[in-house]
Amino acid sequence: MLGINMDDVIAVIKSIRVELIVVVLALLLALVITVAINKHTVSNRNVRKLTHSTTWVVAAVAIVAAVSTMLSGPLSSMITMTTAQKQHLSQQSIDNTNKLAVEIEREGITMLQNNNHMLPLRTSGATRNLNVFGWASTNPVYGGTGSGALDTTYPTTSLLDSLHQAGYRTNTDLSKFYTDYSTKRGAIEVTKADWTLPEPPAAQYSDSLMRGAKKFSSTAMVVISRIGGEGTDLPTDMNAKNITYKNNSKQYADFTKGQHYLELDKSEHDMVDLVAKNFENVVLVYNGANAFNLSFLRQYPQIKSALWVPHPGQAGFKALGEVLNGSVNPSGKTSDTFLYDLKNTPSWNNFGDFAYNNVKEFEIQSARGLRSPRFVNYVEGIYVGYRYYESAADEGAINYDDVVQYPFGYGLSYTNFTQRMGDISRSGDKVSFDVTVTNSGSRPGKDVVETYSTPPYTDGGVEKATANLVAFDKTKELKPGESQNIHVTFNTADLASYDYRGAKSYVLDAGDYGISIRSDSHHVIASRNLSVAQAVTYDKASNTHDGDKVAATNRFDDVAGNVTYLSRANRFENERTSTAAPSDYAMPDKVKRTFYNNGNYDPKKFDKPGDKMPTTDAKNGIRLAQMRGKSYNDPMWDKLLDQLSIKEMDGLIANGGYQNAAVPSIGKPRMSDVDGPAALKDNFTGVGSIGLPSNVTVACTWNKDIARRFGDAIGRMARDMHISGWYAPSVNIHRSPFGGRNFEYFSEDPLLTGDMAAGQVLGAAKHGIYSFTKHFALNEQEVQRNGQLCTWSNEQAMREIYLKPFEIVVKASLGTPQAIMGSFNYVGNTYASGLNSLNETVLRKEWGFRGFIVTDYFSGPNYGYQNADQLIRGGTDVMLASTQTTNHVTDLSATSVIQMRRAAKNVLYTTVNSWMFEHGEPRAQTPTWKKAMYVVWVVVAVVLVALEALAIRRFARRRKEARNAFESRSRC
Known part of the structure; x- marks a missing residue:
């Protein structure tokens, strides 16, 4: 989603330009007539005055008419949303959501290091006092920015608050030192970013401050934080020309050339060095959602413990103090791989801004200048995150311990667990076994059972990683000595790979599949072999993959592009060449021939000759409420x-920005759809909900029940706020640690992402809220996301990695109509929201999705490639537009009207099954502003009629007086 920016302002002005011209012309014409009709041109003073008054009355009528047309036309939706009645949370929802936020953070905080069992820290004696270093300790990160930003209405538990609540006393001199230095960090906004990291230079720590700190306590905490946001990715080079930040000292630069945002800057490094020289017991808290370069921990044996504390929302920080004092045993596991050097990711050279150099014909003029098409190559194929590091290590292509600092799925505890794996059984398509988890330590705690598969691989054959998460579950809290049996189950189809070159379908190869339980993606606890005697190809209607309605086959051959993909063949022999930075910046002629934006898209070229105009305006007397609970295919x-x-269908399709438009003739009221992933945020009324911890935190819990309770809380708050649709969850993959919106996505793994997101969707659905799972699809970077960004990936990677979370959510929620939000980028050379093979063939026909698809924020002429005509043909149903641009269907051919009808059905089917219709037909209400407009019409009409009548009466009186005077002079 996007916030309001200059492009939006220009779009609004363009949408009302006709009305504005009428207003200006009316004023100018009235002025011209007033000046022109003077004593030199019209000698009769009486006629002159009547003409003047009538002219201004007519001008006023024209202006009122133009303004009314403006308000009830292009600006209607925006004003309706802005003036909507404000609905607030109940106190019960506030209390319950804040409580849940703390529970999520308790299980999401991940202990990365705990040498010499430094943690937990006692809250009595010497360790009760705690020196907290780092500017971020006084200004930590609670959530991301953009559509995922938190509402500031509600109180926030700070990092220092959490320590005080846990029984610690903190050094107030240090805190004052930081707040005196700065009270705000650089702002990360949708269209611009200030990456400044306020951190006092080490030279500013006075001797007296450090002496006082050492006297106060022998224990220190260091806090490092990072923030991300919508619209921009985290800088991979802080000295790039388009990066803005301020150094903390005139004596040195915080970042030298080539340094990135996810490593310590010099001021931070000097601070850590200062702390390490003065304290023997240091705990590091990393407060951020993106995997960070923590390699510096190797340099400092004094830093005995390290905690990853992702965005906690408004109340979640309370959990940090509880983890520190041991009243909560950390059970979080990493949702991403932490590397010693983040430049060692296969995507490093192919993540960023790459502009085509031969596409002048597709350039778009916007408020910020010319936009030319971009591209990004997903060169790593399926080898995303741990799939690469585990496979490369197994093949001898990397030394794992030199590359990976903390594996995926890694996290320490204050207690110890043992896991015993039972025998594998197979019944039909189901694989199952039991894992007995025992707390063999001395403290209560929770553990996670992580199950991975290692498929048989033929060198040079279908690409396969040596570790693939296939199932996971979390235990209850186990007391010391207590055991729990976890029943692990998954489908054999989950072990299949997608062969896009040969079979062009999912294939389960014959051979032995290693099924292992691991403490993380790298460390195997136990393993068993599952033998598949005969290969299975999922290419028939009677044998589809994972319950597909029709067999999956190649749909995206054109999306692979001219890209060489990373291959495991010959021990990743092609790694250096395949993952190198792009060298060819020319769009191929073949791609150009079918590349469309608003400059060359002609809907008539895509009309189907055999289509017949469907029936409209019939008088069947059916109300929408009658359709609740009926099958999607019900003939009614x-x-x-x-x-x-046609006008009603167009209105429903065109006006879908932050709302679901009204259709009064069938009893459908306007309904409210709002941002964002961690909180509900009505951009127009300004009302927001409690902000929950970020989805990274949710993923780090590895707790599906937590995810469902997250959705349940969203659903309850939505009901309080009179909201029907939730623009979330966000399920794009952490392809790169530098993704600007990684905070609102879950993980580098599609199963962890999909299962946690499905829990959220089902939790919200329990309350009749439809969720917009987003961004569909391949929206893994923010840079140039709306710059006609052509995303190239092979179909295996698309299906196994990037589409998989959407598939999991869709299949988990069948029977509870939901929604999908498209992405800004192009998939291959076609705008994602206009790609029929994605939105219709895969989503609806293969997976069975029943619901509606909305675009990401619609600003058609400014982005240059969004138009309703193309998108309804591409399977999208609604334009996320809040003002009139290219969001209305202009081609009213039979093909268009058929697609409009399909789109309307998808929207109505979803909304009638929402909570708004659970008690029958909702009562429609005329918006307050319209009532006010009607009153103004009456008042203005009365005033103008009165003024004109008065002018005419005065004219008649003066004319009579003049006639009497003339007759009197004549008699004389």
């Missing part, structure tokens, strides 16, 4: 759809 839908006019 056709009768309802026959009633709709």
Whole structure:
């Protein structure tokens, strides 16, 4: 999603330009007539005055008419949303959500290091006092920015608050030192970013301050934080020309050339060095959602413990103090791999801004200048995150311990666990076994059972990683000595790989599949072999993959592009060449021939000759409420759809920004759809909800029940706020640690992402809220996301990695109509929201999705490639537009109207099954502003009629007086 920016302002002005011209012309014409009709041109003073008054009355009528057209037309949706009645949270929702936020953070905080068992720290004696270093200790990160930003209405538990609540006393001199230095960090906004990291230079720590600190306590905490946000990715080079930040000292630069945002800057490094020289017992707290370069921990044996504390929302920080004092045993596991050097990711050279150099014909003029098409190559194929590091290590292509600092799925505890794996059984398509988890330590705690598969691989054959998460579950809290049996189950189809070159379908190869339980992606606890005697190809209607409605086959051959993909063949022999930075910046002629934006898209070229105009404006007397609970294929839908006019369908399709438009003729009221992933945020009324911890935190819990309770809380708050649709969850993959929106996505792994997101969707659905799982699809970077960004990936990677979370959510929520939000980028050379093979063939026909698809924020002429005509043909149903641009259907051919009818059905099917219709037809209300406009019409009409009548009466009186005077002079 996008916030309001200059492009939006220009779009609004363009949408009302006709009305504005009428207003200006009316004023100018009235002024011209007033000046022109003077005593030199019209000698009769009486006629002159009447003409003047009538002119201004007519001008006023024209202006009122123009303004009314403006308000009830292009600005109607925006004003309706802005003036909507404000609905606030109940106190019960506030209390319950804040409580849940703390529970999520308790299980999401991940202990990365705990040498000499430094933690937990006692809250009595010497360790009760705690020196907290780092500017971020007084200004930590609670959530991301953009659509994922938190509401500032509600109180926030700070990092220092959490320590005080846990029984610690902190050094107030240090805290004052930081707040005196600065009270705010650089702002990360949708269209611009200030990456400044306020951190006092080490030279500013006075001798007296450090003496006082050492006297106060022998224990220190260091806090490092990082923030990300919508619209921009985290800088991979802080000295790049388009990066803005301020150094903390005139004596040195915080970042030298080539340094990135996810490593310590010099001021931070000097601070850590200062602390390490003065304290023997140091705990590091990393407060951020993106995997960080923590390699510096090797330099400092004094830093005995390290905690990853992702964005906690408004109340979650309370959990930090509880983890430190041991009242909560940390059970978080990493949702991403932490590397010693983040430049060692296979995506490093192919993440960023790459502009085509031969596409002048596709350039778009916007408020910020010319936009030319970009591209990004997903060269790593399926080898994303741990799949690469585990496979490369197994093949001898890397030394794992030199590259990976903390594996995926890694996290320490204050206690110890043992896991015993039972025998594997197979019944039909189901694979299952039991794992007995025992707390063999001295403290209560929770553990995670992580199950991975290692498929048989033929060198040079279908790409396969040596470790693939296939199932996971979390135990209850186990007391010392207590055991719990975890029943692990998954489908054999989950072991299949997608062969996009040969079979062009999912294939389960014959051979032995290693099924292992691991403490993380790298360390095997136990393993068993599952033998598949005969290969299975999922290419028939009677044998589809994972319950697909039709067999999956190649749909995206054109999306692979001219890209060489990373291969495991010959021990990753092609790694250096395949993952190198792009060298060819020319868009191929073949791609150009079918590349469309608003400059060359002609809907008539895509009309189907055999299409016949469907029925509209029928009088069948069906109300939408009657359709609740009926099957998507119920014939009664056709009768309802026959009633709709083209104008009504167009209004429903075009005006879908932060709302679901009204269709009064069938009893459908306007409904409210809002941002964002960690909180509900109504951008127009300004009302927001409690902010929960980020999805990274949710993923680090590895607790599916937590995810469902997250969705449940969203659903309850949505009901309080009178909201129907939730623009979340966000399920794109952490392809790179530098993704600007990684805080609102879950993980580098598609199963962990999909299962946690599905829990959120089902939790919200329990309350009749439909969720917009987003961004569909391949939206793994923010840079140039709306710059006609052509994303190239092979179909295996698309299906196994990037589409998989969407597939999991869709299949988990079948029967509870939901929604999908498209992405800004192009998939291959076609805008994602206009790609029929994605939105219709895969989503609806293969997976069985029943619901509606909305675009990401719609600013058609400014981005240059969004138009309703193309998108309804591409399977999208609604334009996320809040003002009139290219969001209305202009081609009213039979093909268009058929697609409009399909889109309307998808929207109505979803909304009638939401909570708004659970008690029958909702009562429609005229917006307050419209009532006010009607009153103004009446008042203005009365005033203008009165003024004109008065002018005419005065004219008649003066004319009579003049006639009497003339007659009197004549008699004389």
